[in-house]
Amino acid sequence: MRKFFLFYFLILTQVIFSATYIPKNTKEEKILESYKERQLVLGLKNAEFDNMLIDGESLNTIIEEMLRDYLKLNIKVVMHDWSNLYSCYNNKDVDIIGAMNQSEDRKEKWVFSLPLYDDFVYIASSSKDKFDPNNVKSLEGESIYVTKGSIYKDSLIKFLESKNLTVNIIEVDDSYRMKDEIYLTSKYNITGWESKVKVGYVSDTSISLRKDLKDLSLIINNALLERYQTKIRMYLEKRENYLFKNNFLNYLTESEKNYLKKLSVINIGLAESRPLNYYSQSLNRYIGVAPFLLEKIAKKLDLKLRIIKPKNDNWEILYEKLLNREIKVLPYLATKKNENIVFTNTIYEPILYRISNFDKTNLKVGVVKGSVEDYFGNEVYGDVDIRVYNDEESLEEALNSREVSTILLFDINKIDTSKFKVDELLRVPIALAVNKEDVILRDILNKFISNSLTLEKIIEDADVIKKQEAFNKYQKFQVTNRILYILLTISGLFGIALIYKILSNYKLTRELKKDLITGVPNRMEFLNFISKKKNLKGYAISMDIDNFKEINDKYGQVTGDYILKSVGQCLKRIFENQDIFRVSGDEFDVFVQEEFIIERLNSLKVELKALRLAYQLELSIGYYKKNIDEELEDAFKYAHMAMEEAKKVNETYYVEATEELLKRKRREYSIKSLLRNKNLSGLYAVYQPKFNIKTKKVIGGESLARWSDDKLGFISPAEFIPIAENINLIHLVDYKIADETIKFIKDLKENNLVDDDFKLSFNLSMKTLERSDVVRKIKEFLEKNNVSGKWLELEITESIFSTNLKTTLLKIDELKKLGLSLAMDDFTAGHSTVSLLPLLPLEVVKFDKGILDAIGTKDNLVASNIYSALIGLVKDLNVTIVAEGIETEAQLLFLDSSNVKVGQGYIFSKPITKDEFKKKL
Structure with missing residues (x-):
């Protein structure tokens, strides 16, 4: 009997504290078994951030442990720098990537686990003299190092555009190795640094899996919830403390360092007072800005906190104890002066x-x-x-x-x-009060406050603690499950087995199911909903708060949370008894099984009127009518497509995902995919001749981009150019057409088909012209083809005046040194003024066809007067005027009489192929 109980105890202990995952149901068990029979390749980043060992653990080792030891998967690990790892993943040489930022284009190709951590992007340097963090203009013209293929680069480009800055972006395998220079990095790498500028928020980092491993991703989510989200958070906290202390000590004087060495315990005074702190019975600790700040200080500096609480929560008693040096620190009113008390900087102002x-x-x-x-x-x-x-x-x-x-x-x-x-x-300004005898402690605290935490960060930590409290309850539930599992294993009683089955299939605790800010079900519940509720008929609705990040940045995180909470409450009122989810930062999904969808959406708009007026808040909404035999996941995907369409048109509040729209969006996604995969085999150049208006002789030509794809057919420039610009890949189009143009002019010159005055022009968008590699690429094309730049003309548009003109002009000067001429395309179509034209070294001004279209119509007199006036305005610039879009004899006669010498348009020729162009010569 004694041996039996010992055996029972050993089994019980092993299961309760088991280091392996216990499947929640038969389906999970089968899925896991199937994956254990095959080898999966896990790709890990060979980077300082992912490999840094703290107490024998790194982010990489934790992820590998979860997959290999906890889930017992057959894992083969490969480790590369990010660009090579990303390439292997694209080529399907890797099945899982341990840590990858989520993005919309990546979600199209892969599935993601629950977040491992969130992140902010910073421009930073470990050196204090590289740039002035209080003056972003000091970054102008500097070199910034970025990890190849990193999604952080997009955030940097947006930041630079918003600040009208131009820098030299240098891509390297691991930007952290350049920390002594200026580099782009995560918030986790710069704890305690002075030289840092916040660039922006990036999407959550998760484990990424190939789409055919979707069923495995749900099991990984369970493993993260049970154990590994907490483990990763604790690792990152330890890592942050380690880096902070190492960096923070550099800011201290020798006397301050010696003071810290002798200080092992800080006595602090706390009492129940809502602006400062309050006591949480469930967490058995003080909650609030002041205690969180003091806890952070103690944790980061390896100190112990001893909280002294007065009877009846009387602050005056604590104040007396501070004067008597019975306590070291007291959060108190910075206005309450006393010659024996000194205050830190204000920590916040309730x-x-x-x-x-x-x-x-x-x-x-x-x-x-x-x-x-x-x-x-x-x-x-x-x-x-x-x-x-x-x-x-x-x-x-x-x-x-x-x-x-x-x-x-x-x-x-x-x-x-x-x-x-x-x-x-x-x-009311709240600060930390310190006895004047401890003024060194005050100075240390001030350095800590100025170099580490803000109120927003403390509020964020409070939110994490709330989540942890909910998770602790869930863990207790899991332990109960495991005990029941042992009981049914030993006893074999059918009743206990039934109870265990019910409990083991029980979902996450209530706290984990709901979003903490809005109170509506969270993304995890949404994933459960779409995977299990198949046979539903109704409307899938996807909605997004427009420019929420800008609102959050402008008004602060507290206001941002208030807006999210208000939107959530409105949704619960309007869509009562329906399925509502907060699926990401500012995105909500709703499924409605009733009619009157338009009435509900209009009611929502009315409900949000106050928020709209106060914060210029707008919603973009897409909806799709789902039939009973369609997948819910597809229905929400279509609703999301419609929501994206609503975002494009400011006047549109909601858009239905019609078959026509879905067809157009699928085509758009296919074009995006071709661009992102750099599959430009169908992209080619056509050439529109330029004629001497009097002699009708071809004197030049302009290359234009066209695209024909095997699956999509002909893709209009009106389709692919806006898409390429929107996803910042227009340079791929521009560079390919530039290269083809240079090859064609070489062909024409070598075969003596044109004279020395003949030039071919090509276009560069402003986004391409702003790139740091634009001069190098054009020079590379010229040298590769052994072509002189004097045979080529670069066409730009009036949008150049919205760029950083100083740096853009420097690039134009470099291109002109290669021999290229410069033309202003579509003049009068945009927002430039004639007074700005002398700033550009122009040889050619091309007039937009908009005014010319009215020549020969009932508005002929007005149009001809305007056109003549424009000719007069630019004639003193000593440039050649080219008339675009000539289509009628009346237009041709007018231009001839106005002494415009060069034109192009359908009256002469439409854009044609190389062979057709040669025949025109």
Whole structure:
């Protein structure tokens, strides 16, 4: 019997603390078994961030442990720098990538796990003299190192455009190795650094899998929830503390370092007060900005915190203890001066509210005894009767009974404010108070505050702790499951087996199912919903808050969370008893099984009117009517396509995913895919001749991009050029056409088909002209084909004036040194002015066809006067005028009489192939 219980205990211990994953149902068990029989290639980044060992663990080792040891998969690990790893993944030599940023184009090709961590992108340097972080203009003309193939580069380009900066972007295998220079990096690499500038937020980092491993991704999600999200978060925290301490010590003087060495424990004073902190019974700890800040300080500097709490939460008692040096630090009012107290910099400024009951005859003010509000009541209302109460409930009761006319509170969430007038009285500066004998500690704390944390970061940490609290409950549930598993293994009782089956199939705890900010089900629940609720009929709706990131940046994270919460509440009211999910930062998906979809969407617009007026907030909504035999996943994909279409047109609030729209969007995605995969085999140049208007002789030509694909057929430039510009790949088109143009002019010259004055022109978009490699690429094409630049003409548009003109002109000068002429295309079509033209070294100005179209019509007189005026305005620039879009004899006669010598248009020739062009010569 004794041996039996020992055996039982050993088995029980092994399962409860098992290092292997227990499938939740038979289906999961079969999926795992099938994958254990095949080898999967796991790709890991060979980078400093992923390989840094802290307490024997790195991000790479944790991910490998989860897949190999916890899930027991047959894993082969390959390790490369990011660009090579990404290439292997594209070529299907790798099945799983351990850590990859999510993006819309990547989601089209792969599936992603739950997030491992979020991230912000920074321009940074470990050296203090490389640039001034307080002046982004100091980055102008500098070299910034970026990891090849990194999604961070897109954030950098957007940042540079918004700041009108031009830099030299240099791509390397691992940008962290260039940390002594200026480089682009993650927030996790620069803890405590001074030289850093925030570029922007990037999408979550997750484990990425090939699409055929989708069923495995759901099991990986369970493993992350059970154990490894927490493990990764703890690793990143330890890593951050390690880097911070190493960097932070560099900022301290020798006396400050010595003070820290002797300081092992910090006594701090805390009491229940909402603007500073409050005690959480469930977490058994103090919650709030002040305790979180102090905890961070202690954790990062390897110190212990000892919290001293006074009786009845009286702050005056704590203040006396600070004066007597019984405590080291007290979060307190920076305005409360005392010659024996020194304060750190302000850590935050909560709002003190004045709540009144409209009784002007009874000017009495109520406060909670010994609170911060008590102090400010005497400061602000010194000549008024101040009444003190033991707690907030008594305070509100006094206001209701008109015992007082006004009360002062920081936290008004517990008060029914609908019955009273609420005013913001003032913002109260809160700092850390230190005895003057510990002024060195004050200086250390100031350096910590200025070099590490902000209020937004502390709020973010509080949110993480809430999630962790929910996860802890879930872990207790998992332990219960494992105990029941042992019981049914030993006893074999059918009843217990049935109970275990019910419990083991039980979903995640309520906290984990819901989004903490909005209270609606989260992305995990959405994935469960679309995988299990197949046979539904109704409407899939996808909606997105336009420019939410800009709103968040402008008004702050607290306001951003308020907006998300408000939108979530509106959705719950409008779509009552329907399925609502927050699937990403600012995106919500809804499934409605009833009709009247348009009425609901219009009601939502009305409900959000106040937010729209206050924050210029708009929603873009797409919806798709799902039939019962269609997949839910497809329905939401179509709704998302329609939502993207709604974003393009500001006047459109919602768009239905019709068959016509879906056909167009699929075509658009196919074009994007061709561009992203650099599959440009169908892209080619056609050539439109330029004629001498008097002699009708061909004197030049312009190359234009055309595209024909085996599957898509002919793709109009009006289709692919905006798409290429939108996804920042227009340079691929421009460079290919430039290369073909250079090859063609070489052919014409070598066969003596044209004279020395003949030139072929090609176009460069402004996005291409802004690239750091544009001069090098054009020079490379010329040298490769042994062609002189004097035979070529570069056409640009008026949008050049919206670029950083200084740096753009430098590139144009370099191109002109190669011999190229410069032409302004589509003049009068954009926003430039004639006064800006002298800034450009132009040889040619091409007039847009818009005005010429009216020649020979009822508006002939007005059009001819405008055209003649334009000719007069540019004639002093000593440039050749080229008329575009000539289609009629009337237009030709007008141009001839106006002494315009060069033209092109359908009256002479449409764009034609190389062979047809040769026949025209």
